Amino acid sequence: MTKLTIVANDGTNFEVDAEDGSTVMENAIRNAVPGIEAECGGACACATCHVYVDDDWSEVVGSPDVMEEDMLDFAYDVRPTSRLSCQIKVKPELDGLVVHVPERQA
Amino acid sequence: MTQSVETDVVIIGAGPVGLFAVFELGLLDLECHLIDILDRPGGQCAELYPEKPIYDIPAWPVISGQDLTDRLMEQIKPFNPQFHFNRMVTALRKLDDGRFEVETDEDEVLRAKVVVVAAGGGSFQPKRPPIPGIEAFEGHSVFYAVRRMEEFRDHDLLIVGGGDSALDWTLNLHPIANSVTLVHRRPQFRAADDSVNKMFALRDEGALRFEVGQVSALSGEDGQLRSATLKGPESEFEVECTRLLPFFGLTMKLGPIADWGLNLHENLITVDTEKFETSEAGIFAIGDINWYPGKLKLILSGFHEAALMAQAARRIVRPDERVVFQYTTSSTSLQKKLGVK
Numbered sequence: 001m002t003k004l005t006i007v008a009n010d011g012t013n014f015e016v017d018a019e020d021g022s023t024v025m026e027n028a029i030r031n032a033v034p035g036i037e038a039e040c041g042g043a044c045a046c047a048t049c050h051v052y053v054d055d056d057w058s059e060v061v062g063s064p065d066v067m068e069e070d071m072l073d074f075a076y077d078v079r080p081t082s083r084l085s086c087q088i089k090v091k092p093e094l095d096g097l098v099v100h101v102p103e104r105q106a
Numbered sequence: 107m108t109q110s111v112e113t114d115v116v117i118i119g120a121g122p123v124g125l126f127a128v129f130e131l132g133l134l135d136l137e138c139h140l141i142d143i144l145d146r147p148g149g150q151c152a153e154l155y156p157e158k159p160i161y162d163i164p165a166w167p168v169i170s171g172q173d174l175t176d177r178l179m180e181q182i183k184p185f186n187p188q189f190h191f192n193r194m195v196t197a198l199r200k201l202d203d204g205r206f207e208v209e210t211d212e213d214e215v216l217r218a219k220v221v222v223v224a225a226g227g228g229s230f231q232p233k234r235p236p237i238p239g240i241e242a243f244e245g246h247s248v249f250y251a252v253r254r255m256e257e258f259r260d261h262d263l264l265i266v267g268g269g270d271s272a273l274d275w276t277l278n279l280h281p282i283a284n285s286v287t288l289v290h291r292r293p294q295f296r297a298a299d300d301s302v303n304k305m306f307a308l309r310d311e312g313a314l315r316f317e318v319g320q321v322s323a324l325s326g327e328d329g330q331l332r333s334a335t336l337k338g339p340e341s342e343f344e345v346e347c348t349r350l351l352p353f354f355g356l357t358m359k360l361g362p363i364a365d366w367g368l369n370l371h372e373n374l375i376t377v378d379t380e381k382f383e384t385s386e387a388g389i390f391a392i393g394d395i396n397w398y399p400g401k402l403k404l405i406l407s408g409f410h411e412a413a414l415m416a417q418a419a420r421r422i423v424r425p426d427e428r429v430v431f432q433y434t435t436s437s438t439s440l441q442k443k444l445g446v447k
Contacts, residue, residue, distance in 0.1 A: 039227070039358070045154040046357075070296045073268050074355045076236045078291055078320065106233055106354065 002090050005098045006033050006051075018090040024099060025049040025086035035101040042086040047074035048105040049085040054098035061088060061097070076106045111216040113139045113188070114423045116208045117224055118195050121149020123393030123408030124224035125178040125187075130416035132185030133432075133440055136423055139216055141190045141208070143229040148175035150226055150394075151405075153356060164406060174405075184445045190214065194229055198366045198389075206388060220419040223368075223375060223384070223391040224408070227358035235266065235352045237321050246329030248350045252279070260284050262346055264334050266321055267353030273297035275351060277304055280314050287315040287345050289336055317345070324350070363395070371397040381418035382411045388422055390415045 006014040006028050018027045028036040028049070037048035044067055053061045058081040064072060068087045072078050085099065115131055117124045120142035128138045146152055151160075151171030159168045166174075193210040198221060201207055208216045232250035234240060240248055252258065252275055259282045265272050268290040274297075280286040288305065295302045309316045319338035326332040333346045360373050369376040369385035374397035377384055382398075384391050392415050393408035401407070420429050434440045441447035 040150075040154055043155050043158050045158060069292075069294070070268075073291060073296065074233065104236060106236065106357070 002092055002095045002097075004090065004094070005096075006031070006036075007098065007100045008033055009035050009101050009103055020090050020092060022090050023086050024051065024088040024090065024097075025084070027090070028085060028101075033101065035105065036085060037105050038086060044068055044071055044084060044087055047071050047084060050075040050078075050102055050105055051083055051085045051088075051099040052079055052102060053081045053083055053088075054100065055081060057094070057097050057099075060093060074106050075102075076104055077102055107213075109212075109214040111139055111188075111214070113137050113216065113218050115139075115220045115222060115419055116141065116206070116216045116218045117222045118208070119149060119224035119226055119393070119395070120144070120147040120189060120191075121224060121226045121393065122151055122174055122178055122405050123226075123412055124149070124222070125175070125182055126409050127222055127224060127392060127412040127415065128182040128185055128187045129178075130413045131419060132182065132187075133434070133443060134416055134420040134429065135443070136220075136416070136420060138185070139188045139190060139218075141193050141195055141210060141216070143192070143194045143231075145191050147179060147189065148172065150358075151175050153230055160405070162404060162406060184443060190216075194361065196362055200386070200388075204388070219388060219423045221389045222415060222419070223363065223389065223395055224393045224412075225363060226394045228360040228363065228395070229358065230356040231359050231361070232352075233354040233357045235321065235354050237324055239324060243324060243326065243329055243331050243350065247326065247331035247348060248324075248352070250352065252351065255279060255282060258283055258349055258351075261349040263287070263349050263351060264289065264321070264345060264347035265351045265353070266290070268292070268295045268297065269353060269355070270297045270301065271353040272351075273301040273305055275353070276314065277301060277308075280308060285314070287317060287347065289317045289319055289321060289345075291318065291320050293318055315345075321350075321352075374401075380414065382415045383418060390419065 001017040004016045004018045014031050014033045016027045025038050039048045040046040114136040115138045117140045120140045156172035193212045196211050197209040205217050205219050206221045258279050262285045263283045264287050265276050266289045276288045308314050319336040321334050322337040323335040333344045375391035377391050377396045379398045382390050382392050392411040394403045
């Protein structure tokens with residue numbers, strides 16, 4: 001189990017014990033984090049699970065691949081630390097990861 | 107003039123489940139017309155993930171959204187379904203003779219004894235970019251599609267997006283516009299390389315502008331756009347423009363379905379699990395658009411729902427004829443319909 005903190009846009013912290021191999025999006029949905037819609041169900045085919053990776057973690061999490069970068073074109077207020085949470089796989093190195101939910105999904 | 111069509115069944119939505127419904131209804135000798143807002147069959151499979159793999163279609167360990175659509179089209183070919191693409195159903199009402207009348211935004215009316223709503227997540231509509239106050243400019247200075255190029259003649263255009271629509275319209279409109287500025291949040295595009303190269307060549311000639319950034323604000327009065335604020339990587343700046351064309355892809359909206367008087371459960375149509383009929387007899391709902399206890403939004407569940415719906419639809423369309431249950435493997439009459447005997 002890896003600990004994640006998903007910070008909703010109103011500042012509420014959702015602290016989650018995530019299974020390694022699951023995605024950050026799946027954990028957000030399971031824990032009913034507001035603001036993560038995941039319309040396409042995790043196929044990297046929409047941009048409604050957009051999150052900002054906390055600055056301290058963005059290097060460890062890494063940058064989006066080409067397909068995800070393309071999908072991010074459809075997200076709202078994309079920043080350098082933007083990722084689609086369905087494309088972030090939980091692994092032990094991410095223990096303590098913090099991501100922030102944007103003001104709105106596209 | 108209003109076009110009018112009489113048929114056995116009108117299917118709203120030409121996604122995988124709407125397509126398979128044609129098959130099940132066809133085996134029972136029912137003729138179908140399908141209406142879809144997209145310009146081709148496949149629904150979400152074609153629009154959202156044509157190239158992405160699906161792993162839970164029985165007997166297909168892996169199949170792409172497009173392949174699944176193509177194979178369903180092949181499977182239903184013997185039944186000669188009639189497609190009405192690029193249309194949104196605007197109204198659905200019951201006629202005095204018990205039939206239903208389905209109206210589309212293309213001045214078209216279809217009448218049938220049975221209507222099947224297989225509308226998935228609703229209709230695909232252009233995504234509105236989250237720019238404050240954009241609503242006030244929509245239809246006056248902000249357009250999500252180009253219907254007539256002439257409407258953009260001599261205007262200062264701001265085109266936003268990085269896909270084929272944004273690039274194609276940049277290239278097509280720049281000869282007639284007063285000026286064209288293309289904005290995309292990064293210098294890489296999802297569009298065809300050829301269009302991207304042409305765009306950059308035109309920019310180098312000074313024929314158009316390309317800016318990296320995102321639109322953060324609009325200004326103007328009475329729906330008439332005057333300028334837009336762009337947030338670039340380094341700074342914010344203003345671009346003068348009288349027309350804005352945002353191309354941010356499509357999103358799904360329930361749309362007019364909510365106004366048809368059907369019982370809903372969290373924006374999904376409530377159905378029974380015997381016939382998948384809605385609160386209105388003769389109107390069925392199958393696939394992702396319906397809800398019943400235990401519902402799973404899976405393509406395979408939609409297929410099952412289509413089969414059961416078809417039995418009930420047949421009893422409505424031909425109440426006096428007995429339906430004999432038959433297998434395609436052994437029934438010569440079904441095989442004749444499929445054109446294999």
